[in-house]
Amino acid sequence: MAPIPLPRREFLDGSREIAPVLIGTIPFGFVAGVAAVGSGMTPVEGIALSVLSFSGIAQLVACQLVAVQSPVLLTIAAAAVVSLRFLMYSAALAPHLAHLDRRWRIVLSYLMTDQSFAMAVRRFSEPGDVRHRHWHFLGSALTLYLSWQLAVTLGVLAGAQVPASWSLDFAVVLCFIALLVPAVRTRADLGAAVVAGAVALAAVGMPYRMSLVVASIAGIVVGMAIESARNVESRPRGGDPR
DSSP: OOOOOHHHHHHHHHHHHTGGGHHHHHHHHHHHHHHHHHTTOOHHHHHHHHHHHOOHHHHHHHHHHHHTTOOHHHHHHHHHHTTTHHHHHHHHHHHHHTTSOHHHHHHHHHHOOHHHHHHHHHHHHSSSOOTTHHHHHHHHHHHHHHHHHHHHHHHHHHHTTSOGGGOHHHHHHHHHHHHHHHHOOSHHHHHHHHHHHHHHHHTTTSGGGHHHHHHHHHHHHHHHHHHHHHHHHHSOOSSOOO
16 A cells, blocks of 8 residues: 655644534534624625635624624724734734645735644644645634534524524624633633723723724733733843843
């Protein structure tokens, strides 16, 4: 039996390793699809939002703002604010993907999520030949993408049939908590989460649900401030600054 070519093996390994994540991703995608229809979008619009953005948090934020008829620019700005973390993800992976052509980088940047980023960082940090490890990234990200779009589509199609007694609004909250808890690992993460939550509650009466944008910005600023202070404290004092 001929050995499996390295790119294909990397792809299959990535697809297999992301599989456990789908246990939480598929229900989340279903809820996001239901939320799209519940906000007043048509099934086509709900699916288009998912395909174009491919970000669960951004999709839910957009759905909440569409539901209260927020201005388009405000909705786009809110989705952009909660997606700022992808700038840091891209910067972290750029050295590992610099050898790829533009088409590869565009595809991988479009497919990148929190989960696929974490898996890619782990894979790229392992010893050995790294030339084909972008196939591992593609395998994990594409598997997650297809599963997410299928779940969203099912949620969109079922959205009009789900009774209000199911309380799927509460399921959205549970999904956010499930995403938040594993992400809080440092003092900066905790500070950002606490401040964002407090500001969101304090600003809950703002029009067009501006509280989401204000809370996101406040959390980002506080998180960056705490991280900056930690970096200053960790610098050596006196002697050779190197």
